[in-house]
Amino acid sequence: MKKLLPLLLCSSMLATGAATAGETEEKIKKAPIDTVFTQGAINPYGKFFTGTSYLTMLSENDSVFNAPIGNVTFEPKTRTNWHKHSGGQILLVLSGEGRYQERGKAVQIIKKGDVVRIPPEVEHWHGGGIETWMTHISVETNVPNNKSTWLEPVSNEDFMSDPQ
Numbered sequence: 427m428k429k430l431l432p433l434l435l436c437s438s439m440l441a442t443g444a445a446t447a448g449e450t451e452e453k454i455k456k457a458p459i460d461t462v463f464t465q466g467a468i469n470p471y472g473k474f475f476t477g478t479s480y481l482t483m484l485s486e487n488d489s490v491f492n493a494p495i496g497n498v499t500f501e502p503k504t505r506t507n508w509h510k511h512s513g514g515q516i517l518l519v520l521s522g523e524g525r526y527q528e529r530g531k532a533v534q535i536i537k538k539g540d541v542v543r544i545p546p547e548v549e550h551w552h553g554g555g556i557e558t559w560m561t562h563i564s565v566e567t568n569v570p571n572n573k574s575t576w577l578e579p580v581s582n583e584d585f586m587s588d589p590q
Contacts, residue, residue, distance in 0.1 A: 454480070455501060457559045459521040463497040465561075474576045476585075477504025477553070484563070492569040499561040500524060505553025507579050510546075513572025516565040517542040517552060524560030525585065526552040532590035536560070546572075551580045 455478070457465055466482030469475060480499040487494035497520075508529065517526070519540040526542055527533045529549035536542060536552070544550055546568065554560045566572050 457499050457501075457522070457561065459559050459561060461497070461520040461561050463520075463563075465499050466497060469498065474507045474509065475504060475553075476507070476579050477501055479504050479553075487566070487569060489570075494566045494569065496564045497561065498564055499559065500554035501559060502554050502557050503585070505580050505585055506551045508549050508551050508577035510549045510575050510577070511544065511566065511572050512546055512575070513566065513568025514546040514548075515544045515572075516567060517544070518563040518565070520561045520563060522560035523555045523558040524553055524562070525555060525589070526550065527580075527584065533584075533587050535589045536562075549577065551584075553580075553585075556586065 454465075454468060457480075463484060464482050466480045469479040469481040471481070472479065478501045482497040483494070484497055485491060485493050485495040500522075505525065517536070517540075519536050519538055519542070521538050523535060523537050525533050526536050527550060528544075535555070542552070542562075552562070
């Protein structure tokens with residue numbers, strides 16, 4: 427029994443540690459919609475979002491192409507904070523249904539096949555629908571001089587407002 431005790435204690439600590447680590451990890455949900463690109467991991471820019479989104483970079487920014495392109499998947503009710511891009515942005519909706527709004531204008535419903543062209547310096551947000559997932563490709567334009575400025579979170583009132 428003396429020889430087994432250290433082994434049992436070690437096994438118990440490992441099991442407890444594994445359970446604790448598993449409890450702190452965020453859960454990745456698989457979108458019920460499918461696109462040609464993989465969903466990706468939980469978005470590392472999550473501090474600029476309400477809810478959970480997932481990101482796969484399709485083209486990292488570099489000095490050859492100057493074209494950061496990301497595949498972003500939004501769970502229902504997930505959205506970006508208000509933000510703007512000094513060089514503009516283009517969104518290509520791949521699947522699902524989401525929402526987009528420019529500051530001072532009505533919310534728009536965006537769906538698979540929609541192209542949203544956002545001019546430089548226009549404050550806006552985008553995300554999933556009230557009950558629907560949405561995936562879009564985000565193309566940063568006019569790089570390398572395009573900088574993102576993140577603003578305040580989108581209120582539930584703005585998110586839930588009636589679309590145009």
